[in-house]
Amino acid sequence: MPAEAKADSKNARPAPGGGTPAASSGTAHTRPHSMSHTASPPLTERQEARRRRILHASAQLASRGGFDAVQMREVAESSQVALGTLYRYFPSKVHLLVATMQDQLEHMHGTLRKKPPAGDTAAERVAETLMRAFRALQREPHLADAMVRALTFADRSVSPEVDQVSRQTTVIILDAMGLDDPTPAQLSAVRVIEHTWHSALITWLSGRASIAQVKIDIETVCRLIDLTGPNDR
Amino acid sequence: MPAEAKADSKNARPAPGGGTPAASSGTAHTRPHSMSHTASPPLTERQEARRRRILHASAQLASRGGFDAVQMREVAESSQVALGTLYRYFPSKVHLLVATMQDQLEHMHGTLRKKPPAGDTAAERVAETLMRAFRALQREPHLADAMVRALTFADRSVSPEVDQVSRQTTVIILDAMGLDDPTPAQLSAVRVIEHTWHSALITWLSGRASIAQVKIDIETVCRLIDLTGPNDR
DNA sequence: CGCTAATCTAGAACAAGTTTCAGACTTGAT
DNA sequence: ATCAAGTCTGAAACTTGTTCTAGATTAGCG
Numbered sequence: 001m002p003a004e005a006k007a008d009s010k011n012a013r014p015a016p017g018g019g020t021p022a023a024s025s026g027t028a029h030t031r032p033h034s035m036s037h038t039a040s041p042p043l044t045e046r047q048e049a050r051r052r053r054i055l056h057a058s059a060q061l062a063s064r065g066g067f068d069a070v071q072m073r074e075v076a077e078s079s080q081v082a083l084g085t086l087y088r089y090f091p092s093k094v095h096l097l098v099a100t101m102q103d104q105l106e107h108m109h110g111t112l113r114k115k116p117p118a119g120d121t122a123a124e125r126v127a128e129t130l131m132r133a134f135r136a137l138q139r140e141p142h143l144a145d146a147m148v149r150a151l152t153f154a155d156r157s158v159s160p161e162v163d164q165v166s167r168q169t170t171v172i173i174l175d176a177m178g179l180d181d182p183t184p185a186q187l188s189a190v191r192v193i194e195h196t197w198h199s200a201l202i203t204w205l206s207g208r209a210s211i212a213q214v215k216i217d218i219e220t221v222c223r224l225i226d227l228t229g230p231n232d233r
Numbered sequence: 234m235p236a237e238a239k240a241d242s243k244n245a246r247p248a249p250g251g252g253t254p255a256a257s258s259g260t261a262h263t264r265p266h267s268m269s270h271t272a273s274p275p276l277t278e279r280q281e282a283r284r285r286r287i288l289h290a291s292a293q294l295a296s297r298g299g300f301d302a303v304q305m306r307e308v309a310e311s312s313q314v315a316l317g318t319l320y321r322y323f324p325s326k327v328h329l330l331v332a333t334m335q336d337q338l339e340h341m342h343g344t345l346r347k348k349p350p351a352g353d354t355a356a357e358r359v360a361e362t363l364m365r366a367f368r369a370l371q372r373e374p375h376l377a378d379a380m381v382r383a384l385t386f387a388d389r390s391v392s393p394e395v396d397q398v399s400r401q402t403t404v405i406i407l408d409a410m411g412l413d414d415p416t417p418a419q420l421s422a423v424r425v426i427e428h429t430w431h432s433a434l435i436t437w438l439s440g441r442a443s444i445a446q447v448k449i450d451i452e453t454v455c456r457l458i459d460l461t462g463p464n465d466r
Numbered sequence: 467c468g469c470t471a472a473t474c475t476a477g478a479a480c481a482a483g484t485t486t487c488a489g490a491c492t493t494g495a496t
Numbered sequence: 497a498t499c500a501a502g503t504c505t506g507a508a509a510c511t512t513g514t515t516c517t518a519g520a521t522t523a524g525c526g
Contacts, residue, residue, distance in 0.1 A: 014472085014473090016473080044522090044523075046522085047473090050474095067388075071511095071512065071513085072512075072513060072514080073512075073513090081474085081475090082474060082475040082476065082477090083475090083476085083477090083514090083515095084474075084475070084476085084477095084515085084516085084517095085473080085474055085475075087513095087514070087515080088473080088474085091514095092513080092514080093512095093513065093514090149385075149386060149388075152382075152385040152386065152435055153382060153385065153386050154439060155382075155439055156439055156440045158439075159439060159440055159441055162439065162441060163441055166441070188449055188450070188453040189453065191446075191449075191450055191453070192425075192429050192450055192453050192454045194432075195428055195429040195431075195432035195433055195436075195450065195454075196425050196428040196429055196432070196454075198428075198432045199427075199428035199429070199431045199432045200428055202385055203399075203428075206387060206388055206389055206391075206392055206395065207389045207392050208392050208395060208396055208399070213424075216421055216424075217421070217424055217425055217428065220421040220422065220424070220425050220457070221425045221428075221429075221454075221457070223457065223460055224453070224454070224456070224457055226460075227456055227459075227460070247502085247503090249503080277492090277493080279492085280503090283504095301482095304481095304482065304483085305482075305483060305484080306482075306483090314504080314505090315504060315505040315506065315507095316484090316485095316505090316506085316507090317485085317486085317487095317504075317505070317506085318503080318504055318505075320483095320484070320485080321503080321504085324484095325483080325484080326482095326483065326484090
């Protein structure tokens with residue numbers, strides 16, 4: 001990634017809500033439908049609309065040609081926003097794509113919630129859920145490529161956002177397990193499942209593993225859950 | 234990554250051994266101790282030396298500042314090679330870094346071989362081996378960053394090289410297990426272990442997981458081996 | 467309404483990966 | 497030793513992520 005910005009010392013690019021990086025105004029939640037998102041300064045309606053247009057353009061371009069097709073100038077143009085503004089909303093291409101992923105994850109969580117998996121054991125249910133998600137990704141492989149590549153390429157500067165994605169994924173898996181109060185061992189298993197899910201996706205996206213192979217890997221790792229105690233219904 | 238080369242149609246960049254586009258690009262390890270690497274056209278001594286200088290410069294720069302510090306112009310200059318030549322040897326920055334990783338992996342495999350892990354079960358031995366590798370990476374975190382980021386960012390065009398790295402990793406793990414003839418179930422477990430290893434590294438490198446957490450994840454996934462049958466000594 | 471600070475726009479400028487090209491140098495075969 | 501083919505060099509050009517600037521616009525406030 002070019003233009004790394006040698007100057008590490010004096011960075012404080014303003015976000016659309018502007019203001020002190022610390023915290024400002026109380027309670028203000030941003031998007032009406034927003035959940036536990038980081039409480040950022042409230043955006044005006046026009047700003048909210050801009051943000052949405054940008055995310056939409058990003059997903060659209062990504063669906064076409066994956067990571068490389070999401071070009072900042074094009075995103076800006078498609079979303080009718082100046083390049084500088086785009087960067088004010090999303091301080092880098094990776095930030096943008098990770099935000100895009102958060103967006104898609106919310107959709108997916110909603111969708112998955114409607115039809116809970118039907119397996120008898122927790123392991124089965126998690127595997128089924130992940131395979132369902134995997135099939136959804138297969139429908140938009142380029143979009144998947146863009147999002148996953150961004151996620152794994154993200155460096156420390158995107159940690160909070162990536163972490164958020166990770167937490168959301170954890171929630172989805174725990175949902176599938178049907179546990180209210182997971183043990184530490186179970187949380188460890190979930191972490192490993194996430195690692196596998198992630199990495200298996202990458203091997204698939206880069207053409208080094210087949211869909212069948214990904215399925216096997218997911219099923220294999222889900223057996224770990226069985227090691228953590230009885231999880232039958 | 235800029236300059237994506239819109240032209241997908243007419244690509245056939247020559248490799249130093251320059252020959253048919255068929256079996257080219259394959260990482261020519263023509264070194265004496267080389268193993269079953271892809272057989273590519275033999276390089277002259279000067280070419281072998283150039284290749285080595287490049288790889289060395291790459292590792293050196295990577296050790297300094299990680300992925301971003303490996304700048305193609307600098308690599309070229311450090312290794313006393315023209316930019317165009319650098320690109321003839323390694324068709325992209327990612328190719329270069331993946332090759333660098335192959336190089337380092339060979340070292341590591343050699344090192345690990347000398348002191349086989351001492352655990353009683355296969356799971357313990359694998360975990361110990363991976364932790365040893367992890368400690369080695371901790372000594373050069375920037376280098377690790379560069380290599381791992383390149384690996385996960387690699388797209389289809391680098392598949393063969395990445396696959397090679399993956400195979401090498403598999404060999405190391407199987408070595409640690411001490412198995413001559415792994416069962417399919419065991420191979421699946423190894424795949425999942427690799428996924429976890431990879432992804433855990435990323436979370437560590439991007440500051441989202443502590444060293445302790447990585448250790449736990451590795452130990453957790455290694456229990457999978459216990460599911461595949463008796464592996465005691 | 468009129469003001470001020472924040473935000474947005476258009477566009478230039480810069481950085482680093484990648485490509486291209488003309489000319490010099492090597493190599494291998496004759 | 498000589499010639500052709502293949503390589504290497506140096507330098508410029510091109511692409512795309514990122515930054516910067518000066519001048520509109522907008523939002524909130526008295």
